[in-house]
Amino acid sequence: MKPPRHRQHGVVAIIYALMLVVLLGFAGLAVDLGLMYQRKAQLQNAADSIALAAALRLNGTAAGVAAAGAQAQDIAISLHTGGSTRLTWNDSALRFSSDPDAPANAWLSAAAAATTPAAMRYARVDTRQLGGAPGVMQPFFMGVLGVALPAIDIAGVAVAGPHALNVLPFAICAMGPATQTRANSVLVQELVEYGFRxxxxxxxxxxxxxxxxxxxEYFLLDPLAPPGTPSPPANTDDSQIGPFMCTGKVAYVNLLGGAANLRRPGAFTLWPQLNSRFSSTPACNADAAPPDANIRAYTAAQAPWMNNAAALQTAQSTPAGAGGQPLRTIADPAPLLPPVAPGLYGVLWTYGPALRATPPNLGFATANWQTLYPSAPAISGIGWPGAGLPPYRNPAYSTPPPQAGRSFRRLLYVPLLSCPVPAGQYVTAPVLAVARFLMTAPATATELSAEFAGVLGVPANGEPPLAADVELIR
Known part of the structure; x- marks a missing residue:
């Protein structure tokens, strides 16, 4: 006997009501999860962007740590998450470390990192500390249906840092103390760093x-084994170092932690790799080692800002072994220097001027050339275009490469060593600083012509940072 039709309708209604609850539950869960996924993706993207921006500013100095914090804040407050919600910056969201795998509680604040800035290479961002970026999100629709679910962690956490350094695998000795005032005259007090002008x-x-x-005295730097680690002799063979000389990088992120691994070469055979900065060479991969955006060699003929044509590319060396003095240039002995032929100072001020010893270390004017570089007849640079746009960065004194170039490829970041270095072919020595030198002309087996442009601090004018290939670690 069949049940009455109205009773069947009642069963269907009950089943429909039960199914509706289930369907609404799944729909609510899908909406909740979708919203959470979207918000978590937004916060993770924010953490990634802020961490990358901060890591790009770390250069081993306290000023770099400060710049990282300022850049992180600028990026954070420009971001929106969750519709119109704007992030609010909090310094505690950004932390620093020398180890990308350090536990969360071992990362340092900006203030603490600034006390040991040379070791700081990695930035960590946690959006839980940012206003407008909650760390958890409570499922809403499921709660409406009376289903209690735990809050879901949606915070974004990111770690960024380099896996290489923009450091040439070539090192020289520091020629003097970290900073020194050179008294050329009462009014011409000049800044000298590690013995370089x-x-x-x-x-x-x-x-x-x-x-x-x-x-x-010069050395090849192991590009694979960081300071303080074992260095197989093969690491510093010319064939191994060649590609790193092309790119101007080493495959580690710190020059601290011990003495650098070095080899004394019997001869300098890697000059073709350096010259990739002027034109493509079979010694280098053109994609990884393009020419500079300016390939003009600043020889005497290409330095028209000097009214006395340079007889040499670089300042003349002092006589080898003379009077128990170091081997340097005629520009470097203590003043007052005896006048020499003006061309013997080589090409001057291609990248920038001599600097005053008193902060803010402004550049000298060319009117001071005769005091800075005594000569007979008098030397002058009346055609020098000025500190704001010196020759290397001045289109009027530049030559573009025949193919796509990269700015500042001729700016070499050279480690300065604590010398004397022990005798032997495979040796170690501490790195005191990294100096900037501009290649003024192609190198040869006996000459690497480079103008001193200061010890690397906070890169300026678009110069590459010390840290290379900064990327998200996680």
Whole structure:
């Protein structure tokens, strides 16, 4: 006997009501999860962007840590998450470390990181600390249906940092103390860093701070084994170092942690790799090592801002072994210098001027050339275009490459070593600083012409940072 039709209708209604609850539950769950996924993706993208921006500013100095914090704040407050909600910056959201795998509680605040800035290479961002970026999200629609679900973690956490350094695998000795005032006259007090004068060209293969030095002291830097780690001899073979000389990088992120691994070469054979900065060479991959955006070689003919044509590319070396003095240039002995032929100072001020010793270390004017570089007849640079746009960065004194180039490829970041370095072929020595030198002309087996442009601090004018290939670690 069949049940009455009205009773069947009642069963269907009950089943429909039950199914409706289930369907609404699944729909609510889908909406909740979708909203959470969207919000978590927004917060993770924000964390990624802020961490990358901060890590790009870290350069081993306290100023770099401060710049990282300022850049992180600028990026954070420009971002929106969850419709019109704008993030509010909090310094506690950003932390620093020398180890990308350090536990969360071991990362340092900006204030603490600034006390040991040379070791800070990685930035970590946690959006839980940012206003407008909650760390958890409670499912809403499921709660309306009376289903209690735990809050879901939607915070974005990111770690960013380099996996290489923009450091040439070539090192030289520091030629003096970290900073020194050179008293050329009462009014011309000049800043000297590690024995180098801003604006003066040096042959980096002909420098040696040792007493009565007769030959230059330079080294090839292991590009694979960081300081303080074992260095197989094969790491510093020319064939191994060649590609790193092309790119101007080493495959680690810190010059701290111990003495750098070095080899004394019997001869300098890697000059073709350096010259990739002027034109493509079979020694280098053109994609990884393009020419500079300006390939003009600043020889005497290409330095029209000097009214006395340079007889040499770099300042003339002092006589090797003379009088127990180090091997340096005629521009470097203590003042007052005896006048020499003006061309013997080489090409001057291609990248920038000599700097005053008193902060803010402004550049000298060319009217001071005769005091800075005594000569007979008098030397002057009346055609120099000015500190705001010196020759290397001045289109009027530049030559573009025949193919796509990259700005500042000729700016070499060279480690300065604590010398003397022990005798032997495979040696170690501490790195005191990283100096900037501009290649003024193509190198040869006996000459690497480079103008001193200061110890690397906060890069300026678009210069590459010390950290290379900054990326998201996680």
């Amino acid at each position: 801003y604006g003066v060209g040096y042959n980096l293969l002909r420098l040696n701070p040792a007493s009565a030095a007769a030959a230059g």
